[in-house]
Amino acid sequence: MAVVIFIETQNGKASKTGLELLSYGRSIAEATSASLIAVIFSDSDTQELTDHGADVIYTVDTATDSNFNLERYSATLSEICALEKATIVVVSSSSEGRYLGPSLAVKTGATYLSNAVALPTTYNPLTVKQSCFTNKGFAISESMSSCTVLSLSSNAFGIHPQPGRGEVKTYPYASTKSKLEVTKVEHAQESISIADADIVVSGGRGLKGPEHWHLIEDLASTLGAATACSKPVSDLGWRPHSEHVGQTGKPVASNLYIAIGISGAIQHLAGINASKVKVVINNDPEAPFFKAADYGIVGDAFEVVPRLIEKLKALKKA
Amino acid sequence: MKILVCISCVPDTTTKINFTADQKEFDTQGVQYIINPNDEFGLTRAIRLQQSHGAHVTVVTVGEVSCEQILRKCLAIGADAAVRIDAHPNDGYFVAKQLEAICIKQPFDLIITGRESIDYNGGMVGGMLATLMQLPYVTQCVGLEINGDQALMQREIDGGNEHSKANLPVVIGAQKGLVEEKDLIIPNMRGIMQARQKPLLVEAPLTIEAKSQIEFYEKPKPRGPVTLFDPSDVDGLLNALQNQAKVL
């Protein structure tokens, strides 16, 4: 029996969500007396993976293929799953994880269950709680196959390092000829992506125009946070589409979400509800966001935000 | 060129989600259904290709008879034909297998799905269909041009964009950005009249075992009231974030 984890990389190193998957996988491995197998498509530092719970680490050298390649990654992983007799495979809910999961499930004949938010409650059959209706509800689902591919919602489990055996093996990259040819990859200048950020600072139409976005950007950079926005802000072209969060935009599951000049429409809230702590700054005490937030200030963003930035900078210096 | 757009019928985005008293089912009472927003972006791109490349656009849904009003709306937006596979969409795999059957019967050059349905957020049907059919797949697709028998695509990745190309047929997972919000087509009277004359075929499903089933539902725990601070008291807020919530 084995639990297989796909470790995503960032600049050749395991990503934060990769480490979270290891913690999740470690708990499953303990509960089911299985080995925890980590697969990483890079020759990165494997010690970190051992420290976070991996019993066996497969490193796959992708040589000239520097980009994520759905067909070849999923072919390689499905071979490893067969070799190790995987019963549970875990990927993250990032762009790559959710791209890979369904394909891998079809290749291995497994059931795919997305957006798991907790450890499975039973293992035979496997049942697990998934978020659905964009965080407006949860479904407790049962897998009807002997192998299940799960995608874990980011930040749902946390990182709890606990060492594994750490046996390192190499595995050849599938030679499958890819039908899709990547021609160019553009990386936005934005320093922290919404998917990885612990803190997200988000602005709405209450900021009145793109010329005021320095407030959001300053606050974000002081906090080491990613920037985001409501849908109309991206529709109006004040900010790029990639910053639009909500039911029809990107999901946010950060530790802290700060909403400035955002009313808190149901479609917006749905997408950010998985965040742990929510702060709202809005000058309308009736704004629906106040019903969904943990902390709030009823006030003018143009007064409150500069004050916040100033205090935070002072705190940092102290 | 033949395009298939896969449509999932989902509760309107403003729906308050409730479950039946035994928690076994989603309570559909008073729920308005809409075209899944990601699919609407995909359908709009397909209609643009109909206009620019003379493409023929078929929409398909796996669903019960109540979904036909959604298919009629797709026809009014401009699709040429609609197919309903008469089955309850049990799980993503079940749906992907039904769609595969349609694509085997009648080959398409371009298969458009949405990045995910906003109800169950599986984000799986497109990837499964592509893998079953061994076709290239680009999800979170924010750009699609057809150049002869090639598709030029863009995928939104965490913090950027990836450009790729592949020979047709391809499968994409559409989302906002593939077309702009303002380009979405609102059906006019002429479209609605024409839609009545267009074919809407109902097909029997294949017998496929679903791979998962929902045992029961839960609602999120109700949350406590917000703690408010005076606009002059940002210290109070920062203190709470540091020492109470421990997120700074």
Ligand SMILES: Cc1cc2nc3c(=O)[nH]c(=O)nc-3n(C[C@H](O)[C@H](O)[C@H](O)COP(=O)(O)OP(=O)(O)OC[C@H]3O[C@@H](n4cnc5c(N)ncnc54)[C@H](O)[C@@H]3O)c2cc1C
């Ligand atoms: C199908 C569909 C899907 C959608 N999906 C999404 C989605 O994914 N994400 C999303 O965000 N929206 C989505 N929406 C849109 C959503 O319904 C709202 O229209 C939108 O979230 C409102 O954005 P907003 O809060 O920035 O703007 P507004 O509703 O205009 O709110 C602006 C807020 O700023 C406050 N304000 C004004 N001045 C100040 C000031 N000086 N200081 C402080 N506060 C101030 C106001 O009190 C107000 O509450 C969707 C809508 C539909 C129909």
Ligand SMILES: Nc1ncnc2c1ncn2[C@@H]1O[C@H](COP(=O)(O)O)[C@@H](O)[C@H]1O
């Ligand atoms: N019942 C269905 N009938 C037709 N297409 C569907 C159905 N369910 C999902 N799809 C398609 O698959 C995409 C992803 O759905 P999902 O995997 O359910 O998140 C949707 O955006 C649709 O394009």
